[in-house]
Amino acid sequence: MISGEEKTTVLHLSTSSGPGGAERMISMLTAALNQGQFRIMVGLFRPGWLQTECEARGVKTCVMPLAGPLNLQWFRACLRLLRREQIALIHAHEFSAILCGWIVASLAGIPFVATVHGKNYFWEKLRRRVVYRVVSRNGTMVAVSQDLKRFICEKVGISENRVELIYNGVAPAETIPSEETQRCKAELGISGCYPVLGVVGSLYPVKGHKFLLEAMPEILRKWPNAQLLVIGRGELEIALKEQVNQLAIGANIHFLGMRQDVPGLLSLLDVFVLPSLSEGLSLALLEAMASGKPVVATGVGGNPELIDHGKTGFLVQPEDAKDLAANLLKLVGDPEMMQQFGRRVAETVQQHFSMKQMADWYSDLYVRSLRGYNSTVNKK
Numbered sequence: 310m311i312s313g314e315e316k317t318t319v320l321h322l323s324t325s326s327g328p329g330g331a332e333r334m335i336s337m338l339t340a341a342l343n344q345g346q347f348r349i350m351v352g353l354f355r356p357g358w359l360q361t362e363c364e365a366r367g368v369k370t371c372v373m374p375l376a377g378p379l380n381l382q383w384f385r386a387c388l389r390l391l392r393r394e395q396i397a398l399i400h401a402h403e404f405s406a407i408l409c410g411w412i413v414a415s416l417a418g419i420p421f422v423a424t425v426h427g428k429n430y431f432w433e434k435l436r437r438r439v440v441y442r443v444v445s446r447n448g449t450m451v452a453v454s455q456d457l458k459r460f461i462c463e464k465v466g467i468s469e470n471r472v473e474l475i476y477n478g479v480a481p482a483e484t485i486p487s488e489e490t491q492r493c494k495a496e497l498g499i500s501g502c503y504p505v506l507g508v509v510g511s512l513y514p515v516k517g518h519k520f521l522l523e524a525m526p527e528i529l530r531k532w533p534n535a536q537l538l539v540i541g542r543g544e545l546e547i548a549l550k551e552q553v554n555q556l557a558i559g560a561n562i563h564f565l566g567m568r569q570d571v572p573g574l575l576s577l578l579d580v581f582v583l584p585s586l587s588e589g590l591s592l593a594l595l596e597a598m599a600s601g602k603p604v605v606a607t608g609v610g611g612n613p614e615l616i617d618h619g620k621t622g623f624l625v626q627p628e629d630a631k632d633l634a635a636n637l638l639k640l641v642g643d644p645e646m647m648q649q650f651g652r653r654v655a656e657t658v659q660q661h662f663s664m665k666q667m668a669d670w671y672s673d674l675y676v677r678s679l680r681g682y683n684s685t686v687n688k689k
Contacts, residue, residue, distance in 0.1 A: 316348040319675060320396045322410040324403035326357025328567065329511055330592040331426040334477050335359060335402055340366035341668035347675060350394060352387070354405070375409065387413045398675055402426065404437055411444045420678040421448035424475075427589035427610070428460050438465045445471040449678055453477050453590040454611025473674060476614075477590045478667030479658060482599040485576035493577055497563060502534040504579040504641040509571060509593040512543030517584035517607065522549065523630035524637065525558050531638055535561060540574060542567045575600045579647065580640060586627045588612055599658040603650035605636050615662070621653040 321339055325332055335351070336359060343349040343366075351363045354375040363370050371390060375383045390396070391413065400422040401410035407423040414421035423444055441450065445467045451474075452458035458474050461467055494500045506528075510516040518539065528535050539549070539562065546564065553562045568574060575581070581597035581604050588594075588610030597604060598615065606612045608624035616622040623636040640647060 322406040328358040507538040524634035527634035598654035601655040
């Protein structure tokens with residue numbers, strides 16, 4: 310049922326258990342939707358961070374291990390789950406979940422929604438483009454940025470009316486007491502240092518950390534006490550630490566690993582940096598903006614849809630350490646500009662990229678999908 314006292318149950322399927330940006334978005338979105346007209350469940354291929362986070366937010370989860378791309382045991386288990394929980398719609402995230410979720414939804418005769426969070430993980434392989442094209446025929450594709458929607462339509466060959474644009478959203482930033490900020494700075498040994506730069510993201514090549522590290526010597530020539538906080542973990546951690554040693558900047562770089570206190574760490578920053586080579590719509594960037602932090606980011610993916618270059622932040626060329634350093638130096642050398650940019654990006658998030666807006670857009674999509682599907686079934 311779409312209306313009435315009984316909630317309609319929606320199953321979210323996720324390929325990964327996180328904790329990346331897409332998984333963090335899923336945890337926040339499902340919690341927000343669960344408080345509205347829908348009852349939300351999250352199905353996972355393996356236990357992990359996302360399961361723990363969803364359950365902590367009051368969202369029921371179910372782990373169904375997937376042994377191979379087309380595992381019959383998994384499909385039987387998922388169909389039993391659909392019947393037992395009276396699931397009316399499946400919403401899948403990332404390729405494997407989208408493929409398996411679409412097959413199950415087709416077998417069960419229920420509507421299907423698929424959110425694509427980025428372009429770097431599917432466009433290289435023909436079979437993935439074919440799958441998305443087939444899925445779009447009787448399911449609804451969602452892109453998290455206009456850039457990604459354009460890419461899907463042009464590169465994958467999907468009609469624009471089969472791809473919805475729903476921007477990621479974030480909750481209001483936490484207020485961090487100034488004494489807590491000072492305590493954290495003292496713990497890290499960066500009290501009195503300026504500027505404090507920070508980047509949040511998995512340590513993978515696509516995130517572009519190496520170019521930010523390449524930019525640091527130029528920044529340190531002007532600001533010898535500059536500090537960089539690197540928040541996240543991943544396959545490049547050892548290589549990045551070796552790069553730091555080669556550049557002889559170890560005293561100014563802090564690898565903090567995966568942290569649960571990101572809002573508190575954001576409060577330490579003077580500038581947030583996003584040197585990615587590709588993005589869908591960066592959750593880390595949105596959270597920094599919500600915290601009122603001025604931003605320097607690469608002009609890739611959905612970043613230009615968040616940042617108005619020269620008015621709310623600076624956009625730089627990807628893989629260009631000199632351009633990155635030049636814009637960072639320009640920003641940190643102008644405290645008034647930093648304050649203006651910080652205020653403007655916080656207003657941008659509040660007005661256009663809130664968690665409530667995202668949840669409302671998805672709720673509307675679910676209602677339209679259910680009504681449209683039921684209408685089609687009744688006509689047959």
